[in-house]
Amino acid sequence: MTQLNQSGWKPEMKALSPSGEGGYVETFTGNRALMLEEPLIFEIGGRETCGVDFVDLPLPLRGEGRGEGAGKPSQADTPLSQPSPLKERGLERATPIGLPGLSEPETIRHYTRLSRQNYAIDLGLFPLGSCTMKHNPRLNEKVARMAGFADVHPLAPHETVQGALAVIHELAHWLVTLTGMKAVAMSPKAGAHGELCGVLAIKAALQARGENRPVILVPESAHGTNPATAAFAGFRVESIPATAEGRVDVEALKAKLGPDVAGVMITNPNTCGLFERDLKTISDAVHAAGGYVYCDGANFNAIVGRVRPGDLGVDAMHINLHKTFSTPHGGGGPGSGPVVLSEALAPFAPLPFVVKRGEEFVLIEEETAGEHHGQSFGRMTAFHGQMGMFTRALAYILSHGADGLRQVAEDAVLNANYILRSLDDVLDAPFGGSGPCMHEALFTDDNLAEGFSTLDIAKGLIDEGYHPMTVYFPLVVHGAMLVEPTETESKATLDQFIGALRSVANRARQGDLALKSAPHFAPRRRLDETLAARKPVLVWKEEGAGD
Amino acid sequence: MRYLPLTPADRQSMLATIGAASIDDLFVDVPADARLSGPIAGLPNHASEMAVERHFSALARQNMAASHHPFFLGAGAYKHHVPATVDHIIQRGEFLTAYTPYQPEIAQGTLQMLFEFQTQVARLFGCDVANASMYDGSTACYEAISMAGRVTKRHKALLSSGLHPHYVSVAKTMAHFTGDTLETATPALDGTDMAHLLDAVDGETACVVVQYPDILGRVEDLGPIAAKCHEKGALLVAVVTEPVALGLFKSPGEMGADIVVGEGQSLGVGLQFGGPYVGLFACKEKFVRQMPGRLCGQTVDASGKRGFVLTLSTREQHIRREKATSNICTNAGLCALAFSIHMTLLGERGLRTLAEVNHANAVAAAERLARVPGVSLATRTFFNEFTLNLPKEARPVVRALADKGVLGGVSLGRLYPGAAALANGLVVAVTEVVTPEDIETLATALEEVLA
Numbered sequence: 001m002t003q004l005n006q007s008g009w010k011p012e013m014k015a016l017s018p019s020g021e022g023g024y025v026e027t028f029t030g031n032r033a034l035m036l037e038e039p040l041i042f043e044i045g046g047r048e049t050c051g052v053d054f055v056d057l058p059l060p061l062r063g064e065g066r067g068e069g070a071g072k073p074s075q076a077d078t079p080l081s082q083p084s085p086l087k088e089r090g091l092e093r094a095t096p097i098g099l100p101g102l103s104e105p106e107t108i109r110h111y112t113r114l115s116r117q118n119y120a121i122d123l124g125l126f127p128l129g130s131c132t133m134k135h136n137p138r139l140n141e142k143v144a145r146m147a148g149f150a151d152v153h154p155l156a157p158h159e160t161v162q163g164a165l166a167v168i169h170e171l172a173h174w175l176v177t178l179t180g181m182k183a184v185a186m187s188p189k190a191g192a193h194g195e196l197c198g199v200l201a202i203k204a205a206l207q208a209r210g211e212n213r214p215v216i217l218v219p220e221s222a223h224g225t226n227p228a229t230a231a232f233a234g235f236r237v238e239s240i241p242a243t244a245e246g247r248v249d250v251e252a253l254k255a256k257l258g259p260d261v262a263g264v265m266i267t268n269p270n271t272c273g274l275f276e277r278d279l280k281t282i283s284d285a286v287h288a289a290g291g292y293v294y295c296d297g298a299n300f301n302a303i304v305g306r307v308r309p310g311d312l313g314v315d316a317m318h319i320n321l322h323k324t325f326s327t328p329h330g331g332g333g334p335g336s337g338p339v340v341l342s343e344a345l346a347p348f349a350p351l352p353f354v355v356k357r358g359e360e361f362v363l364i365e366e367e368t369a370g371e372h373h374g375q376s377f378g379r380m381t382a383f384h385g386q387m388g389m390f391t392r393a394l395a396y397i398l399s400h401g402a403d404g405l406r407q408v409a410e411d412a413v414l415n416a417n418y419i420l421r422s423l424d425d426v427l428d429a430p431f432g433g434s435g436p437c438m439h440e441a442l443f444t445d446d447n448l449a450e451g452f453s454t455l456d457i458a459k460g461l462i463d464e465g466y467h468p469m470t471v472y473f474p475l476v477v478h479g480a481m482l483v484e485p486t487e488t489e490s491k492a493t494l495d496q497f498i499g500a501l502r503s504v505a506n507r508a509r510q511g512d513l514a515l516k517s518a519p520h521f522a523p524r525r526r527l528d529e530t531l532a533a534r535k536p537v538l539v540w541k542e543e544g545a546g547d
Numbered sequence: 548m549r550y551l552p553l554t555p556a557d558r559q560s561m562l563a564t565i566g567a568a569s570i571d572d573l574f575v576d577v578p579a580d581a582r583l584s585g586p587i588a589g590l591p592n593h594a595s596e597m598a599v600e601r602h603f604s605a606l607a608r609q610n611m612a613a614s615h616h617p618f619f620l621g622a623g624a625y626k627h628h629v630p631a632t633v634d635h636i637i638q639r640g641e642f643l644t645a646y647t648p649y650q651p652e653i654a655q656g657t658l659q660m661l662f663e664f665q666t667q668v669a670r671l672f673g674c675d676v677a678n679a680s681m682y683d684g685s686t687a688c689y690e691a692i693s694m695a696g697r698v699t700k701r702h703k704a705l706l707s708s709g710l711h712p713h714y715v716s717v718a719k720t721m722a723h724f725t726g727d728t729l730e731t732a733t734p735a736l737d738g739t740d741m742a743h744l745l746d747a748v749d750g751e752t753a754c755v756v757v758q759y760p761d762i763l764g765r766v767e768d769l770g771p772i773a774a775k776c777h778e779k780g781a782l783l784v785a786v787v788t789e790p791v792a793l794g795l796f797k798s799p800g801e802m803g804a805d806i807v808v809g810e811g812q813s814l815g816v817g818l819q820f821g822g823p824y825v826g827l828f829a830c831k832e833k834f835v836r837q838m839p840g841r842l843c844g845q846t847v848d849a850s851g852k853r854g855f856v857l858t859l860s861t862r863e864q865h866i867r868r869e870k871a872t873s874n875i876c877t878n879a880g881l882c883a884l885a886f887s888i889h890m891t892l893l894g895e896r897g898l899r900t901l902a903e904v905n906h907a908n909a910v911a912a913a914e915r916l917a918r919v920p921g922v923s924l925a926t927r928t929f930f931n932e933f934t935l936n937l938p939k940e941a942r943p944v945v946r947a948l949a950d951k952g953v954l955g956g957v958s959l960g961r962l963y964p965g966a967a968a969l970a971n972g973l974v975v976a977v978t979e980v981v982t983p984e985d986i987e988t989l990a991t992a993l994e995e996v997l998a
């Protein structure tokens with residue numbers, strides 16, 4: 001199967017150097033010094049190659065030739081499974097799977113080469129708004145890998161996992177304390193799963209009251225997961241407009257409240273990077289109308305240690321441990337989305353959860369729930385949630401402590417405002433006039449040259465050595481650019497980024513055509529997303545294998 | 548504070564640039580009565596790396612780690628040996644600290660790996676396509692039920708009695724709120740479950756969900772149930788909680804399953820007390836536009852070079868909002884990478900050998916344990932996990948074994964509290980990490996506990 005250079009240069013690709021980009025030299029390999037091309041494992045791996053040695057074979061497998069025909073399930077047969085039920089019933093795999101193998105050195109090299117085609121927070125500022133790309137402390141990685149946490153089974157007897165349950169309990173305690181809420185559901189697997197948890201708790205509470213309220217109100221500026229979650233849980237979503245200042249329109253919201261409204265989902269600080277000043281007023285109005293307040297806590301990092309959502313009338317809020325508490329994003333996951341709950345919703349929290357009885361930690365599951373938690377709406381996932389994220393998040397909280405966490409919020413907000421005020425002369429800051437922002441600065445594509453867009457600025461930033469900001473979100477402004485620096489960036493880093501974004505913004509304002517074809521220096525030029533969607537190729541197929 | 552680079556002087560000069568007198572000026576939008584005046588009460592101030600590490604070491608020592616004891620727990624989470632290479636690579640900052648690959652020009656590493664992962668999963672499951680991962684097996688299972696509803700426009704799902712009871716609970720939670728109908732049953736040790744399931748499929752059925760191998764470790768031919776489903780216009784959803792089994796057994800896709808989901812924890816990820824794990828999701832190509840979650844696809848860049856992007860996003864929440872196929876956003880990317888690296892190291896031959904070793908060890912253990920007085924084997928066709936019938940209730944036995952330093956299995960009483968017919972059942976998983984000495988230790992301990 002070995003093939004050279006699948007993705008590299010090919011003769012038919014000649015003459016692609018765009019204008020103004022002289023000195024582009026083709027190489028035989030397609031590599032450009034440290035920028036190394038890497039084929040797919042299916043192109044370099046072999047069916048017989050294996051990077052794992054099996055030497056200590058169990059008795060029934062020992063001694064026989066390991067060649068053709070060896071190792072059929074029948075070899076493992078003992079009197080107990082004779083004649084082999086697998087064979088008799090035709091369950092034995094008869095055709096090859098088609099999984100290539102690599103030796104260990106080839107494996108290390110394959111993935112190391114791939115890794116170098118990625119941008120990452122370890123390489124530089126990663127200003128994705130709403131995503132909170134902050135430094136991931138390595139102590140947390142070490143702690144999560146301790147055998148007592150990483151190598152314990154979720155169904156092990158409780159007496160054998162007291163330390164693991166203690167970690168969950170301790171983290172739960174600090175989450176409740178930091179948010180000023182009554183309880184926390186630890187099992188949700190990510191923010192969106194946490195939203196689902198909160199919305200289901202609301203639905204369960206309404207069912208307990210014997211009410212059917214089919215509508216959830218969601219602001220226009222909300223993250224896509226909010227309406228998707230509400231719909232997934234069987235609610236109808238109605239949208240609430242934003243004011244010219246980028247906040248929830250309280251009057252419009254109040255006008256929608258009524259006996260059909262189960263609740264609202266409000267992000268605070270919101271996705272424009274602004275604090276919802278009127279959240280308490282909103283909560284009071286929603287409660288008066290018999291509904292519940294869900295708060296999307298994705299941006300809790302801006303206020304941790306300074307504001308407790310519980311003081312603002314919130315009934316449920318997810319916390320993305322992979323944002324505020326820095327568990328690594330891992331190229332898309334895993335995350336963890338514990339949900340803090342108010343007194344009103346706490347009885348409906350999902351199973352399982354950890355309680356402390358005397359000196360003992362106990363896991364409350366279906367069986368034990370009956371005693372005190374009979375109203376729980378049930379289980380959301382097989383086990384107890386993202387233990388590997390709990391250890392990391394708790395290590396983060398204990399490392400920062402009360403003083404450090406407060407400083408986290410302050411520095412995150414300071415850094416964002418520094419960016420806002422350093423760039424609002426070249427980029428349109430739609431809400432910049434109404435006051436400071438929280439942890440992220442929002443810009444639009446308002447005063448760019450004809451034909452230039454947010455996308456061009458983003459791609460230009462790539463050439464400058466940065467990951468772009470969040471683009472085209474939130475949807476309430478045109479061509480949104482949402483910049484979230486986080487607290488773990490130095491002033492020098494911010495100054496350089498500001499210089500780079502200023503330069504790219506000016507090029508977009510002046511109509512520099514080279515920007516339209518950026519990035520020029522990344523491992524790939526702009527990718528054809530239309531082609532990808534029109535003729536989806538989602539798995540590798542051997543050439544000529546047909547469709 | 549070691550994680551915060553700003554100095555007091557930086558803060559002052561930045562405030563000056565902003566035109567704010569103090570940090571508090573930046574929090575003016577927070578109503579005064581909601582502002583905390585000082586640090587959160589009760590939480591100590593910042594701590595050194597050494598102090599935090601000590602705290603965790605002390606807690607970690609209170610747990611019985613699988614590697615330190617004869618270990619036989621399974622039931623949806625399996626202990627396999629993970630090559631050192633896997634953890635090394637997933638700790639490379641370029642993978643660990645990257646975000647979702649929304650800017651493909653500088654995320655080809657993650658994207659190519661996802662494309663490889665999708666291909667590995669699709670092939671392993673015998674399906675045309677697979678997505679870029681779900682949270683875990685249990686949520687992937689619910690998503691499959693939900694997807695089958697969209698495809699068939701029907702609202703009744705039949706869950707096999709062999710489906711992991713926690714997966715059943717998750718599906719019940721969702722069905723309770725969405726109004727879908729679920730039919731469920733507890734497993735019958737006499738093996739009549741499949742016949743009942745076959746009878747129950749009718750013209751209203753959106754899907755039948757079967758686990759392969761099932762919660763008791765049983766492996767059954769899915770051909771007949773697939774045929775029945777298709778005859779009635781329903782989809783067959785197969786759930787694989789132990790993907791290593793597919794090194795030895797036919798894949799569910801080959802036997803006619805329309806959607807195959809699974810828990811990928813077995814390969815590369817580790818036990819981790821239940822998470823993070825990695826949900827696997829694969830199906831027939833014709834259903835691709837109804838799939839949940841992210842998909843990575845191949846394309847070309849502006850200079851004609853092959854490259855990869857996230858694609859078909861019009862199914863997803865960030866584009867479709869309330870009309871999305873699922874609300875999932877963050878998935879299990881890094882665990883998918885771990886799975887994929889482990890699978891690459893194994894390759895076809897390694898996976899098959901690993902499966903053989905697991906099966907052989909399990910057969911040896913079953914033989915030995917069935918010779919313990921009073922104990923009988925309740926599972927005949929199995930891979931690396933089987934159910935024993937003990938002469939008394941299994942839950943206290945499991946605890947007594949733990950007292951002797953042996954993690955002997957998962958009792959059916961824990962999985963099905965209150966199901967008297969199952970109370971004596973013990974599910975025992977035996978993987979490549981189990982030694983002949985471990986088996987002997989368990990057998991002896993069991994003899995003592997049962998005596």
Ligand SMILES: Cc1ncc(COP(=O)(O)O)c(C=O)c1O
Nearest residue numbers: 130190191192223298335876877
């Ligand atoms: C505002 C907001 N809400 C919700 C989410 C969803 O969280 P997750 O990706 O953890 O599911 C995100 C994450 O991108 C977000 O930014």
